């Protein structure tokens with residue numbers, strides 16, 4: 001009997017069940033079956049989460065960059081229930097449903113340029129995977145079977161399918177798996193903070209663009225199918241490329257007929273104050289934009305990509321050359337997920353959340369940068385409603401050290417004790433709160449984070465470790 005109903009939680013039983021039977025996506029295998037130390041979250045409202053000990057916490061990472069309109073939204077819950085009762089499922093292989101059709105229309109309306117056709121998947125990994133498979137389909141139909149290489153970045157993250165994992169350049173995600181690397185090529189991350197010592201940001205940008213151009217030449221433009229990039233590297237540590245980076249790379253892509261795939265799984269749906277960040281924040285209209293997460297504010301799984309008419313026209317209609325596109329899922333365009341997304345978009349519009357983010361983000365960024373003045377923080381950065389502080393114990397080290405990472409985990413622990421969830425990624429603590437966050441709530445978040453950093457600084461000094 002499921003013990004979660006009512007106000008009484010049988011916490012011990014649920015924790016025991018998790019330890020015995022649940023495998024998480026990030027599992028230290030030596031600890032499987034013991035206490036993994038993961039909190040059990042029981043309910044949530046707005047930007048707040050409650051854990052099984054009755055503690056109320058500010059959800060700093062917004063779930064995982066996804067709870068745009070906040071928890072406990074009645075209109076989204078109603079839309080899910082109504083659609084589940086109306087028609088919970090239809091096969092996308094031989095039928096269409098109302099919510100998917102309407103959602104495609106809405107997304108096409110606010111996607112940049114001529115990005116007008118939407119393909120739905122079940123999340124971010126499947127969205128990127130499908131975009132890459134589209135690139136393969138496209139070049140096969142165009143009679144260019146060799147034009148398949150994907151150029152992506154070290155420290156990028158694009159998902160957990162066979163192909164998207166191969167395209168994810170974060171070292172921590174890679175050990176002990178076999179990766180489909182034959183057509184994948186990595187270039188440097190646009191990590192401004194860790195750029196070569198003494199190099200100006202302009203020179204760094206030139207270096208990054210030159211590296212891309214050289215890689216295209218080395219591989220041969222006739223062999224390069226796509227450049228795959230997050231507008232800002234999120235899981236890789238909130239890396240915001242120098243101004244002009246995407247634009248200059250896009251120009252090279254255009255010259256060589258390489259598809260530019262902008263992975264907006266994190267930046268889409270308002271995180272940077274716009275439906276998508278590619279055009280308004282980073283000044284490009286890519287060929288394909290992938291999305292997930294914020295499209296439903298995390299209420300139900302959904303993802304997809306939106307693609308330009310110009311690209312699609314080359315392999316459809318009279319240019320189809322008899323080709324048949326077959327890629328997709330039982331749950332592509334799931335009606336309940338699409339109904340949730342429509343309700344979510346309505347809320348973002350009715351509450352003016354894009355404008356709210358544009359208004360409040362400068363304050364959020366200003367406050368996070370103030371934390372950058374603390375001695376333990378080497379860099380504090382971000383844009384829109386996404387930011388991080390990076391712990392640096394040794395300013396001479398070129399890379400984050402194991403000690404930096406240990407320190408970030410300690411900051412994370414004290415934040416939790418103080419009532420704030422942050423996401424520790426390596427030496428960083430990351431924030432990407434729900435878009436509904438207020439100035440006062442930002443103040444609360446920053447006060448807890450500051451207090452935790454100061455506490456760690458004091459402890460490290462007392463321990464003689466820093």
Ligand code: PMP
Nearest residue numbers: 123124125157158159230265266
């Ligand atoms: N792309 C990016 C940029 C992401 O951050 C993520 C997930 N964090 C994904 C793709 C994969 O999405 P999902 O976990 O929904 O499969």
